[in-house]
Amino acid sequence: MSLSPSTSSSSYAYSSPYPSTAPTPTVSSSELTNIQKLIRHVFRSARLTCTHVLPLPLQQGIHKSYHLTLSNGASIILKRAPSSSTRLLRGESRHLDSESQVLNLLTTNTQVPVPARLAASHTRDNPLGSPYLLVSSLTGTPLSQLAPSLSHAERVRIDQSLGAYIRATSALTAATFGPTHLVLAGSGSPSWRAAFLALLEAALRDAEDMLVSVPYSVIRHWIHAHAALLDEVTTSRLVGIDVGREAEVLVDEASRIVVGLRGWGRCVWGDVMMAGVFAEQGQGRGEGFWEGYFGGDASGRAHGDARRILMYTVYRSLVEVVAAAYRPQQGGEELEARRTLNWALNQLAS
Template identity: 45%
Template sequence: MEVLPHDAHRFVRSAMDHTGRPSLQSTSPASPNSPEFYSFQKLLRDIYQSSTISLQRVDRLKRHVHMVYTLRTADNSVFTLKCQPSRNTHLLRHEQKSLETEARVIDLIKSSSRLPVPQRISFDVHTINSIGAPYLLRSYLPGTPLSSLPLYLSPAELSSIDRALGSYFFSFTQIRKNTFGLVDRVHAGTGHQTWSEAFLSLLEMVLRDGEDALVSLPYDSIRYHVARHKSLLDQIMVPSLVPLEAGGPRNVLIDERSRQVVGLLGFSTAVWGDPMLAGVFAGASESFWEGYGERPVNDRPHCIRGLLYCLYRAAVGVVTQYYRPGQGDEENEARRSLVWVVNKLNTV
């Protein structure tokens, strides 16, 4: 069963779906002559080399960094179209190649596993196309984000979801490269030979974003602690695929009937490095570790690396919220986490 996100702005061309039944009513109906609507239809026709494809509905999804749409055609095919952010959206340094990153990571996962991720349909980083902007078109995954699931989940159902996520993330770790760092840099042959170099580069990018915007952070302490424990980072010898955001509640799609994971999203910020950098490992449940299959040895090097990764995620959270303020308490939570981890690192 397809479930459209509750925060969608709908643009409907026809009041009837392909079965002849009335479609969902639009909250913001687009004009039949909408340039946006027909640009998307022309894009699909160009991709499939067919003049008969008829676009029936376009849904703009809110609360995304990029401009994200779902496109439904007359034959009930549904796609997700991700375009560059609006001009007033400031991307951080590590987000600059996010469309390319997502396309490459989806292709890698699809070619090496059966994980429930979208299928890339088309990808264009050039602006010479009908919509005049870089885009990523992928298959639509039906399901409800875990973050907005309206139904109560029992402990057994939550354990099943966590167990599945653990299994999926173990599969991610088996996708490997020869160098560390951002996906686009590794793809271009300019990755780092050591994890410490790659991690320092990732951290420095977010710190420089913070400094550029005069964000209040303990920059000296952050740089000091990471440099002090550089040798522990170099114990990570294998660059694994690290989808930093794929396990977040917004990026885990659940079937409301079976209460099972049916899709994973969130690959635009993936890197090659230590799997434990992914946010899903922070406070992972016993069920998650059961699915993952192995729990890291809880020794001093592992614990300190965990603190450094917490430091990185907190810094990203603070800086991101400064550039793109959310509606909740995300920045305060990130700052509390940052204060806690800096104090903890002062004692080790």
């Protein structure tokens, strides 16, 4: 396995779909030793070492991540599973494994600029002593940082590229619906309605376990009232729930073109409209994105899409509220998620 050095000062650091104020962990001497052992084990070289280890903020509030600079000049990202004492939401224990599988599918079957999977393990039988994912480093600057300086024409071009990339990822299809680890194992749900309602119910049970104050009966009522719209989705497509959000899109500062997409930790197979980027297109922008997604013809949007997007907004904001209860952070992310949840429910009720 070979690696080429990164020529950019911008490294690939996974951004969290959960509170962005998650603390940055420190690196102990034992961790450094184990990371060195892992690098030698993965690349089968006794001479290759880490010359610099930069800890990154916890991802999804649970995964330790590191930007590693190797002695050959290459830059890579190491992401490891949380400790066994960390309380997880249902399904979170499979995020690393699912991300590894999805990245492999994308690099094998598409031209979408995503990090390449270099190595992964879903067991603790490795030098690190925990499940891990090792990926290549992507260059570029998050769109969220560049957005204020972009011209209207530059933003439209970026949105068009983003829409085209999301269309390319959604071309990957499966026989069943649901979480990646179930679908790729051949045990997903037979319909998108069944899969989505199961995802929602799991999030509500997570909330009940921690006695989180959310409108349980209201959520169940309005989602089930519109559940028939889910039956419009008959093809199971890859959905990166956090992919396409501004913090997850990497742009080259000089050319103003999209050079990387990250945020593949939460993926399901079902309705591509579940990705958060679709809900963001109503925030004063979107024509460029829709043109890119529909190949220049934005008339392809169906009537039921808007209602389904609202249902998915309920789900995503509910998960963010619950995650904040499991892993409290400083900042206003939970309040914003609650506002979004209430807004989406009110829209479904109107």
